[in-house]
């Protein structure tokens with residue numbers, strides 16, 4: 001029985017994953033886009049238009065008939081992070097309320113007001129998405145002016161208006177706050193939806209936990225799910241180290257961090273496509289890919305093939321590709337076999353000359369195109385090469401280093417570049433334009449410094 005208890009306790013105490021595969025920090029710059037949301041959604045104007053109409057539950061203003069709301073001022077929204085809670089929002093606006101007064105004349109009330117609310121940041125239990133929910137909406141009257149005749153006692157009128165407006169305005173204005181939040185929440189509705197990586201599989205940005213709010217940003221931790229087309233999930237390596245924030249980031253700015261472990265998992269989707277067979281004899285600046293050229297490095301080839309034959313080279317990547325990152329430099333490690341064949345005539349299968357176990361590194365350069373992370377590579381180093389089999393007898397692998405290095409650079413890298421063009425999807429949220437992001441390679445982490453239009 002004890003082991004069950006221990007199991008339960010352990011699963012309760014240890015977080016699902018200590019190192020997030022991806023991590024997002026939203027600073028005030030991104031949050032201020034909520035202002036745009038309010039403008040775009042024309043919430044207040046709609047409220048004003050509706051205000052004149054009789055709606056169930058809306059209290060009439062006593063003594064005023066034919067009520068209309070017009071000239072809603074462009075709202076000014078200010079926001080502050082509330083650590084551990086979410087965002088405090090204040091919408092300052094104003095409007096003119098018109099109507100027929102109990103004295104019979106036309107009446108205008110010019111109100112300036114603040115609507116304040118706490119937008120609590122939660123995680124929707126059903127969808128797993130981050131969600132803002134407003135609490136404690138209040139309307140604060142900043143000023144109230146009327147065109148009522150001066151013979152009426154202003155104090156009494158003001159007192160009357162004040163209490164009446166306090167009763168009426170929250171019902172009128174607070175739905176605006178909610179409507180803005182609905183609008184914002186919609187902007188990350190597809191955040192955790194599976195996004196395709198070509199035909200190879202999908203990537204899903206699943207939230208690790210409820211987003212956290214600090215005095216200067218909101219942090220969203222992701223445990224990304226990388227899945228092959230067949231449905232198998234690629235596990236993120238734990239030993240590779242999770243995404244970590246560099247110390248020197250600008251206050252109020254926003255970043256997306258992708259860990260080397262996550263990029264490694266994404267590249268696993270492409271592993272099969274890194275296997276290639278090259279049959280061309282003329283490739284770029286390379287000497288002709290024939291047994292004659294090869295005989296220049298391994299004389300025994302000339303004995304076996306006195307007449308020149310075209311070469312066929314097959315590369316098979318037999319370990320998952322691995323991404324590593326050190327400040328300013330990222331590498332892609334590839335382990336596999338390189339087999340060279342001599343072609344024969346008339347559809348006869350080519351003859352294997354030798355198989356080499358190889359380990360080589362590609363230097364990765366990252367960029368962003370639309371909502372995808374792009375990688376381009378160049379050969380960094382051929383790290384090791386050892387003969388596994390040979391039909392032409394033993395030879396010194398060292399002699400082939402230059403030949404194989406040139407082959408990888410000229411013939412193999414272009415294939416890899418083609419495969420990588422598919423790009424890796426970035427989280428879909430708040431209509432983020434990743435094109436403007438500035439990229440930084442740090443320890444185990446790719447940092448995208450998000451810039452807004």
Ligand SMILES: *[C@@H]1O[C@H](CO)[C@@H](O)[C@H](O)[C@H]1NC(C)=O
Pocket residue numbers: 078090092113114140141142
């Ligand atoms: C209304 O909001 C503005 C902007 O946040 C603030 O400067 C002002 O003090 C507020 N007024 C009242 C009466 O709360």
